[in-house]
Amino acid sequence: MKKISELIKLYIERYDFFLKLTLEHLKISGISIIIATLIGGILGILISEYKKTSTLVLSITNFLYTIPSISLLGFLIPFSGIGNTTAIIALTIYALLPMIRNTYAGIDNIDKSIIESARGMGSTEFQILYKIKIPLATTVILAGFKNMVVMTIALACIASFIGAGGLGVAVYRGITTNNQTMTIAGSLLIALLALLCDLIIGGIEKIIKRKWRL
Numbered sequence: 245m246k247k248i249s250e251l252i253k254l255y256i257e258r259y260d261f262f263l264k265l266t267l268e269h270l271k272i273s274g275i276s277i278i279i280a281t282l283i284g285g286i287l288g289i290l291i292s293e294y295k296k297t298s299t300l301v302l303s304i305t306n307f308l309y310t311i312p313s314i315s316l317l318g319f320l321i322p323f324s325g326i327g328n329t330t331a332i333i334a335l336t337i338y339a340l341l342p343m344i345r346n347t348y349a350g351i352d353n354i355d356k357s358i359i360e361s362a363r364g365m366g367s368t369e370f371q372i373l374y375k376i377k378i379p380l381a382t383t384v385i386l387a388g389f390k391n392m393v394v395m396t397i398a399l400a401c402i403a404s405f406i407g408a409g410g411l412g413v414a415v416y417r418g419i420t421t422n423n424q425t426m427t428i429a430g431s432l433l434i435a436l437l438a439l440l441c442d443l444i445i446g447g448i449e450k451i452i453k454r455k456w457r458l
Contacts, residue, residue, distance in 0.1 A: 247425065247428070250425045251425055251428060251429055251432075254425050254426065254429050261414075262411075262429065262433065264409075265409065265410060265411045265414055265430070265433075266411060266437070268409030269397070269400055269409070269410035269412075269433075269434070269437065270437070272328055272331055272400050272403055272409065273393075273397045273400045273410075275332050276331075276332050276335035276336045276339055277339060277393055277396055279332070279336045280335075280339030280340050280343055280392060280396070281343055281389065281392075283336070283340060284339070284340045284341075284342070284343025284347065285343055285347050285385070287343075287344045287347075288343060288344045288346070288347025288348045288350075288351070289347060289351065289378075291344070291348050292347070292348050292351035292352050292377075293373075298348060301344065302344065302345065302348070305340050305341045305344055305345075306341065308337050308340070308341070313334065313399060314402065314405065316334050316337065317331075317402065317405065317406050320333055320334060321406060326406045326407040326408075327407050327408050330408070331402075331403035331406060331408040331410075334402075335396050335400060335403075338395070338396070338399060339392045339396050342388040342389070342395070343385075343388055343389065343392055346384050346385050346387060347381065347384075347385050350382070350383070350385050350388075351377045351378070351381045353381075353384070354376070354380050354381060358376060358380075362376055383449065383452075383453060386445065386448070386449045386452070387449075389445065390442060390445045390446065393442070393445060394438045394441060394442050397434065397441060398434060398435075398438050400412065400434075401431075401434055404416040411430045411433050411434050411437075413430070414427070414429055415427050415430035415431055415434075417430075418430060
């Protein structure tokens with residue numbers, strides 16, 4: 245109970261501090277998520293249409309995904325410096341794999357007879373992609389998007405180690421000053437943000453399924 249009361253007291257006393265960090269965290273994560281969604285979605289569609297490139301693209305993204313976050317940040321610093329830019333680049337790289345993989349898997353697993361029927365009825369490749377492939381693959385793509393969003397919000401904590409903002413600043417400050425309450429406060433807000441986004445996307449997913457009868 246003592247820890248809980250200390251935590252509540254810290255949130256009340258440092259409200260402005262935590263609000264600023266939360267907004268910075270959402271900004272860094274949001275930019276990374278938008279970029280990764282666009283690039284990952286487009287790459288996923290391209291490799292589903294040109295399957296010979298799928299192995300190469302997925303292998304490269306898998307390789308990048310296995311690089312430890314601190315190592316990747318250290319590699320990027322000489323090129324993009326310290327701060328938000330480097331954090332956004334690193335987070336975008338990590339966020340690409342779930343989007344590419346799920347977009348590719350969702351489109352690739354569509355029943356081929358449906359596509360052939362659409363072609364037989366005179367549909368163009370673009371019409372098939374826009375009206376058949378993407379709608380049918382939506383649930384798989386959204387599952388990847390949801391995982392990517394939660395992961396990006398959690399991983400954005402490391403941004404503080406290279407001078408960027410976000411709730412990682414509170415976690416880092418708590419660790420360096422041996423302030424356990426500060427560390428817990430930052431970590432808890434990150435977890436709550438990730439959980440909230442997961443619930444929102446899950447709700448959107450249910451609405452889309454109901455509307456499109458997927």
